[in-house]
Amino acid sequence: MQITLTLNDKKLTADVAPDTLLIDFVRSHGCLSVKRGCETSNCGLCTVFLDDKPVLSCSVLAARADGHKVTTLEGLQDEAAEFGAFIADQGAEQCGFCNPGFIMNALALFREKEYPTDEEIKEYLSGNLCRCSGYEGQLRGIRNFLAWKKAKKETAE
Amino acid sequence: MNTVNKPFRKKDAMQLVTGQPVYMDDLVPADCLIVKLLRSPHANAIVKSINTAVAKKVPGIEAIFTWEDVPQDARRYTQAGQTYPEASPYDRLLIDRHVRFVGDVVAIVAGKDDKCVDKALKMIKVEYEVLEPVLDYHTAKDNPILVHPEDNWESLCPVGGDNKRNLCAHDECGSGDIDAVLADCDVVIDHVYHTKACQQAMMETFRTYCSIDLYGRLNVLSSTQIVFHARRIIANALHIPKSMVRVTKPRIGGGFGAKQTAVCEVYPAFVTWKTRKPSKLIFTREESQIASTPRHEMEIHLRLGANKDGRIRGLDLYTLSNTGAYGEHGPTTVGLSGHKSIPLYSNAEAFRFTYDVVYTNHMSAGAYRGYGATQGLFAVESAVNELAAKLHMDPFKIREMNIVHEGDVMPAYYGAVNTSCTLDRCLAKVHEMINWNEKYPRRDMGNGKIRAVGMGMAMQGSGISGMDVGSATLKVNDEGFYTLLIGAADMGTGCDTTLAQIAAEVLECGLDNITVFGADTDTSPYDSGSYASSTTYITGKAVEKCALKLRSQICKLGAQLLDCSENDVEFDGKTVFTSADPSKSVSLGDIATASMFGHDIPLEVTETHMSPLSPPPYMVGAAEVEVDTETGEVKLLEFDACVDCGTPINPNLTRVQAEGGILQGIGMTLTENVTYDQRGWPMENSLMQYKIPTRVDVGKVRVEFENSYEPNGPFGAKSIGEVVINTPLPAISDAIYNAIGTRFYELPITPEKIAMAVAEKEGAV
Amino acid sequence: MMTIREYKRAESLEEAWQLNQKRPNRVLGGMIWLKMENINVGTAIDLSGLGLDTIEETDEGFSIGAMVTLRQLELHPGLAAYTDGAVRESVRHIVGVQLRNLATVGGSIYSRFGFSDVLTMFLALNASVELYKGGVVPLAEYAQRPYDRDILVRVLVPKEHSRFVYQSVRNSQTDFPVLTCAAAKLADGSIRAAIGARPGKAVLYTAAPEAGETAEKFAARFAAEVKADIKTESNLRGGAEYRRHLAGVLTKRAVCRLEG
Secondary structure, eight states: OEEEEEETTEEEEEEOOTTOBHHHHHHHTTOTTOOOOOSSSOSOTTEEEETTEEEEGGGSBGGGGTTSEEEOGGGGHHHHHHHHHHHHTTTTTTTOTTHHHHHHHHHHHHHHOSSOOHHHHHHHTTTOOOSSSTTHHHHHHHHHHHHHHHHHHHHHO | OOSTTSOOOOTTHHHHHTTOSOBHHHHSOTTSEEEEEEEOSSSSEEEEEEEOHHHHTSTTEEEEEEGGGSOTTSOOBOOBOOOSSOSSOBOBOSSOSEEOSTTOEEEEEEESSHHHHHHHHHHOEEEEEEOOOOOOGGGTTTOSSOSOOOTTOBOSSOSOOBGGGTEEEEEEEEESOHHHHHHHOSEEEEEEEEEOOOOOOOSSOOEEEEEEOTTSOEEEEEOOSOHHHHHHHHHHHHTOOGGGEEEEOOBOSOOTTGGGBOSSTHHHHHHHHHHOSOEEEEOOHHHHHHSSOOOOEEEEEEEEEEOTTSOEEEEEEEEEEEEETSOTTHHHHHHHHHHTTGGGGTTSSEEEEEEEEEEOSSOOOOOOTTTTHHHHHHHHHHHHHHHHHHTTOOHHHHHHHHOOOTTOEEGGGTTEEOOSOOHHHHHHHHHHHTTHHHHSSEEEEETTEEEEEEEEEEEOOSSOTTTOOEEEEEEEOGGGOEEEEESSOOSSSOHHHHHHHHHHHHHTOOGGGEEEEOOBTTTSOOOOOSOTTOIIIIIHHHHHHHHHHHHHHHHHHHHHHHTSOGGGEEEOSSEEEESSOTTSEEEHHHHHHHHTSSOOOOOEEEEEEOOSOOOOOEEEEEEEEEEETTTOOEEEEEEEEEEEOBSOSSHHHHHHHHHHHHHHHHHHHHTOOOOBOTTOOBSOOSTTTSOOOOTTSEEEEEEEEOOOOOTTSGGGBOOOTTGGGSTHHHHHHHHHHHHHSOOOOBSOOOHHHHHHHHHHHTTOO | OOEEEEEEEOSSHHHHHHHHTSTTOEEESSSTTGGGSOOEEEEEEEOTTSSOOOEEEOSSEEEEETTOBHHHHHHOHHHHHHTTTHHHHHHTTSSOHHHHTTOBHHHHHHHTOTTOHHHHHHHHTTOEEEETTTEEEEHHHHTTSOOOSOOEEEEEEEOOSOEEEEEEEESSTTSOEEEEEEEEEOTTSOEEEEEEOSSSOOEEEEEOOOTTOOHHHHHHHHHHHHHHHOOOOOBTTBOHHHHHHHHHHHHHHHHHHHHO
């Protein structure tokens, strides 16, 4: 079947099988940041935005994205680099395999809530597993990023 | 120091956080053959017949291989990534007619896409002769049912194994008269401690891509910690010359020891070797959970004797280790359960350490961060905590009385001298960090909630003494930038960066002036691989030696250009100049250019390092928990730890190693369980059932360092990667004991166990 | 492994219903469970084009479309106000935001899984389901029905002048529950408690305080009644005895919180 969607701001028409999962679709269209870590919707590695909401691309049919907007980390490179630098400054990226999903969901959090508390951060990101970092370094990186963002905004005002 | 002990960003950090395609499945051609495995539904069975004719007719299927394609009387092999001759027995065939655990490989299917391969897998008809399995490891030794009855089972090393007894390894050692000492002790703590076959659960599952290169050789791109061992393992499994195999690794998505075993490499290798076509195998998470290489389940019977004053006098430790269906890392992990726990109390008068490693029809165990030390330290540290409670002593005080110090001889650590140790300072630091005096042992918060604290200590090694080999090659390129070639594998740990930091320190250059490449069996200098906490200490020292030698080569060529003797020049990282007159100089860039134009002094050096010692890093950890005594739920409020890893080469990365290891230890203590049903089916077969900690499961984790200086390590460094997983087990267990007064000897400690223990005490059940 | 032969975004409930009468066809919810099944689906019927993704609040109650996500439930201010945050508490442990942005109320309620936090919560809310052909059916009844081929259109929650509390015990924070307990204190002073993840489907209990009975005594009595009656079983997450014990603890705590 044919679907038309907006992938990272580009309109795209493609033939897909009815059971093609969105993760496989976006990977086959060059969005290799999107990773698969499980088959049971538990790990968060495959997080993409569907109409700007973070979802697990392993659990969505590509067909369901027909007529919708899909965003992966490939479409958010500037934001990823800006925020990711704070993770890198903690050494918390470690093996990196969970990073794209984690960073996608963190960016979703920042869009929903400008300055989340530690508890809000943890709860929002609870569906993003990481086996390397122990999460503490990621939290430090997020806190530092938020502080930097706040300072930048205050300076601008 | 300019570069060492500085928190540099990892060299690959920005590539990783922006999601660049650097992992195996991001790099391989989309149209390669898809390989999947048909796995046994039986824990112990013989494949009576297997019919692949119909499955082979599925459009798109390229090949299906079964035991009939693998000579059953040929030499067996091990998938353990260890130095040859491996301690692990040669007990595998690539496909064995005798399947020995639920998940053992019955057939390999290769086809053009997932769909056709999935279809073909369903169409293979297998008739099994189902045999009774050995599922209880207590009954494995000398059981009439043999996991490996075959005659071509082979043990290359004298580890005490005997396949006709289901025995993978056995040993006994000791010092002093342990029975007499224990008989003379005022108190003997005597218990059996049980830890499960926990999974590394790295986020990237096992995966390998294979192709045939220009020279007709098998090229293997694998997510592995051990490229050189993998080359041998693949050649052994396929019975082809090692010269025909090349193994490289891309960025690895985590390993933690899992990828120290060639769990998946041989299958696509076989497909590509036979079909001459590129192929890839990516394990599902389920396969990574049920047919991989988890921690060895161990049961440790410990008798620990002490005097009333708290002086620990003797430890008698018997470990029963379950290696599962195959012996990968079986004979070696078990050793650490004693050799890396007993030495914490090296002032004891006597010790005895005995073990059996048995075969069962569970999935094969393997290497997981901590490698047996984790299991042993849970037993020993729990026993010392129990001793403290029994003697009404503070657990910190009893440690202060008994711990090993720098300069002590450690009889249970092969008689080695403790060359660097700040364990005493780590104790003091953690005591302060957690505010022990205020919190110990418990505080009743009302509403059935009790807060309590507990602690534990740990040690590990730094590489395998007298065995592990690390190497580095450094070369000077155009304009004077350096390339560092290594055979160690950065699996997220950051060794590409930390090793470059060591080189930059010696070469007095910026970190950006060094590029790193690893690992490739064709081009990297030999390295045992990244395991056994060896990379910083062993390969790091090789890098230091290599950089020093390269400096002298730079000076040699610089002197030639300056027309003087190399003894008369110095190098400051930028220029070579004469000591007498520093204005007479030549820049590194010009030296680099000269090395490629009309000169024959090589600016390329390879150095290798081996260490007769394995200096232990040390750690102390303390946990504060809040227990809901009615529901049994445990909140880990805080975990404080202090590590002695010698000089941290990169303090950011050592900290994150520690935090990550602690979290894995927390998971092992509280939630990560592995159980089998009566048929031998593993129950925790997904991340839905096997619960690794999420970020809402833990409170604060804080890590500090008390640096010793290890004279044998690069710039005083020891290891960090493994020691960090060990302390949560005894610390959290003891905190729970302090909360409810019941001590648990088996992990994980679930809410059910806690609530039922409390209810039983209160007579409420 | 799941396969799907055809995908159809239904243009009307009638079309969805017609398609759903054929055996290999399936209605898509959030796909979390369907994707994990080893199943060959004929036509996957997608209801996402039917405007069933809104929560409507009136003075009488809430009408929740089948395609409303668990995340929408979690964030809905009206539901939060009416249930004292109980609805948010009932879903916030379910894996993560990304999953809750997919999982639907319709999928959760239709599936009627034993471990379902959502089912437990909505039973305590005295909810009903609106079926395309079958009309409005109380959830307590629907929960006991076998799976059929009707289309679940909406979940209806009446406003009852009640107060609510939701509790669950989990081995880890985002795991399935070992036991769930949603309770309501009704206008007449009685308590309605739904206990789920036994691990069987949630069941309802009601009790009212006796004259002169203190909150504590009432809590203990109700807890003892539930504990004595409830049928529990063992699975990976906990044993039957532990679940029975928890049923008592959570019932007692629910009463204490609602009476306090």
